[in-house]
Amino acid sequence: MDVGRRIETVLDNAVSHAEAPGAPPLLAEAIRYAVFPGGHRIRPRLCLAVALACGDDDPATSEAAAAAIELLHCASLVHDDLPCFDDAPMRRQKPSVHAAFGVPLAVLTGDALIVAAFETLARGVTRSPTRLAGLVGLIARAAGSPAGIVAGQAWESEPYVDLVEYQQAKTGALFAAATVAGAAAAGAPPLPWRLLGECLGAAYQVADDLRDVACRQEEIGKPAGRDATLGRPNAAALLGMGGALERLKHLTQEAIDVIPPCRGQDAMRTEIEAQTRLFMPASLRAMA
Amino acid sequence: MDVGRRIETVLDNAVSHAEAPGAPPLLAEAIRYAVFPGGHRIRPRLCLAVALACGDDDPATSEAAAAAIELLHCASLVHDDLPCFDDAPMRRQKPSVHAAFGVPLAVLTGDALIVAAFETLARGVTRSPTRLAGLVGLIARAAGSPAGIVAGQAWESEPYVDLVEYQQAKTGALFAAATVAGAAAAGAPPLPWRLLGECLGAAYQVADDLRDVACRQEEIGKPAGRDATLGRPNAAALLGMGGALERLKHLTQEAIDVIPPCRGQDAMRTEIEAQTRLFMPASLRAMA
Incomplete structure (x- = not known):
């Protein structure tokens, strides 16, 4: 099964559990609506790519990690879109x-x-139970406080915003989780993979x-110009279009340079080049 | 250390992690505010009591389970109190x-x-890693959809409400989690403990x-008469005060009757009698 199909299948299983008999019908419908159809599924793709580069000896575990990360991403989109944000x-x-x-x-x-x-995550990690605690820890760290996506969103409620903490938490954390969890799911040391995720998170931002x-x-499927409307920092506004494109190119190259030594290093490079192209809509790709 | 102190200590550790350096200061403050000072901590007490009745061979695991359940309870209070609910x-x-x-x-x-x-949960369950997946599953089931506290709250958004599903999910699920997770944390089969949790949940309701x-x-520390204001079902309104007190007595006795055979059965009975007294504020205790 190709990677895209694996991701949709494991997400479909997760959502099916949440909408099992007894669920309030509207809640069940809203949960499915929030997850399908998805975007490019960049984070779970990255997670599975890293797992593969590390040998992927337990695909059910890497799929569970990938799904958990995408479900948290979907949750953050639903809450961030709320009228109060x-x-x-x-x-x-x-x-x-x-x-x-x-x-x-x-x-x-x-x-x-x-x-x-x-x-x-708990349901999928059955063959390698000793990997579960590490995976829950890595993924929870990317989601909650002090430095996950919830904390990232909370910086918008602070009178003084630490811009680096803000962007690292709001976008970088879940990308970093995708790489470290991919490695951990395959039984490899996760830490060497964090920098790659952080670079890709910064590039995505x-x-x-x-x-x-x-x-x-x-x-882009959502209103444009929101950063200006909401007074949020924006690299293209700060550096100009040319400067921002230059920065994107630089971050992409940096990501490729920091891929840790592994059996699948070449495939990983190809994957990252393909993924970073997905970051941008067609009208901007010609300029990059 | 007595049970109350154990619970406050493990909750304090959990909150300390969430407010670690780098956390947005207001978010960190709000998280602590939501957890301390607590109420009677009925659910984590119940969890630890069941673990003890089952031998409690790994106290760090039972404490982690108790804390996880209380944190989810606090989360549900914060969200249920929101203006949209x-x-x-x-x-x-x-x-x-x-x-x-x-x-x-x-x-x-x-x-x-x-x-x-x-x-x-993941941080605390280190000595018995094979218990983690079961604990995450049991506790997640009590929290999410289809039948956890989130689903319980979602029934209030449905045009047709299944009253049994509603109350079982909104209140019963987390009590049931407290008993089954207490057993699972001590390495005992969790299922025989579910009915006790459900009885206590119904009594608490x-x-x-x-x-x-x-x-x-x-x-009671919050506005009274909210059920009538919000059009929610209420046993005292439906059965009258006398009828509701009768039902409470009946459910408490039922809870005592369904305690599964275990070494700590007598202590467990005493604990449940003490806990169910805590359910009610002083002004009603004389009537019960």
Whole structure:
């Protein structure tokens, strides 16, 4: 099965558990709506690519880790879109969860997805039970406080924002989790893989900033120009389009340079080149 | 160390991790505010009591399970109090989290507490790693969809509410988790302990309904009469005070009757009698 199919299958299994008989029907519907259809599934792809580069001796474990990371990503999108944060009406070319189901169900959908992430992990990691504690720890660290995506979002409520902590937590943490969890899922030491994830997270953040400034809503599936509207820092606004594209190129090369020695190093390089192309919508790819 | 101290210590450790250097200061403050000072800590007490009744051969594991359950309980209080749900201005004799810190930080505090629950579990279960997957599964089941506290809250957004599913999910699930996780943490089969948790959950729900109808805000630390205001079912309103007290007595006896055979059966009976007295505020205890 190709990587994309593996990811959709394991996510479908996770969502099926959450919508099992007895579930409140609207909550079940909202959970599926928040996860499918997905975006490029960049984080779980990265997780599985690293696992493969490390031998992937237990595919059920690496798939569970990949799914957990994507479920947490989906949860963060649902909560970040809420009226009390970005108040985003659209996401992935359709109404955001709170626009479609109301604020109460959007709050609960995010909550249920966070729980489902850890449940999926525990259910999938059966052949290598001693890897579970490490994986829960690595993935929880990327999700919660002090330095995960929840903390990243919380910096927006602080009177003084540490910009590096903010972007590292809000975007970098889950990319770093994708690489370290991929390694840990395959029984390899996770730490050497963190820098790669952090570089890719930083590159993704620049690409996202470029999209926000340069693309129309139809192409990116959510309103454009939100950073300016919400007063958030944006690399393309700070460095100009040319400067931001230069920075993106630099970060991509840095990511390739920091791939740790492993059997699948060449394949990993190809994968990262392919993934970083996915970061940007078609209209910007020609410029990069 | 007595049980109460053990619970506060393990919760303090969990919160300390979430507020470690690098955390957004207001988020860190809100997380601690949501967990301390606590209520009666009924669920973690129950979890530790069951673990003890089953031999408690790995106290770090049972403490981690107890803390995870209490953190999830605190998360649910923070989110349920939000303006889009109960819009509760007070909780545990002080302003609710959103009243004190604003809605965005209240959403994120709940999210961070859910993540912290699983992180605490993974960190604490080190001596018996093969117990971790089961514990994550049992506790996640009580928290998420289809039948955990998130699902319970989601029934309030449904046009047709299944009352049994609603109360079982909203209150019963976490009590059941406390008993089954207590057994699993001690390496005992969890399933025989589920019924005890469900009985106690049902008893607690009746006691909570009685408090809502019969007590003043000063005594219960949150506004009284909310069920009538919010149009929610309430046993004291349905059965009358006398009927509800009768039902509470019946459920407490049933709980005692269904304690599974175990070394600590007598101590367990004493503990349950003590706990069910805690369910009710002083002004109602004389009537029960």
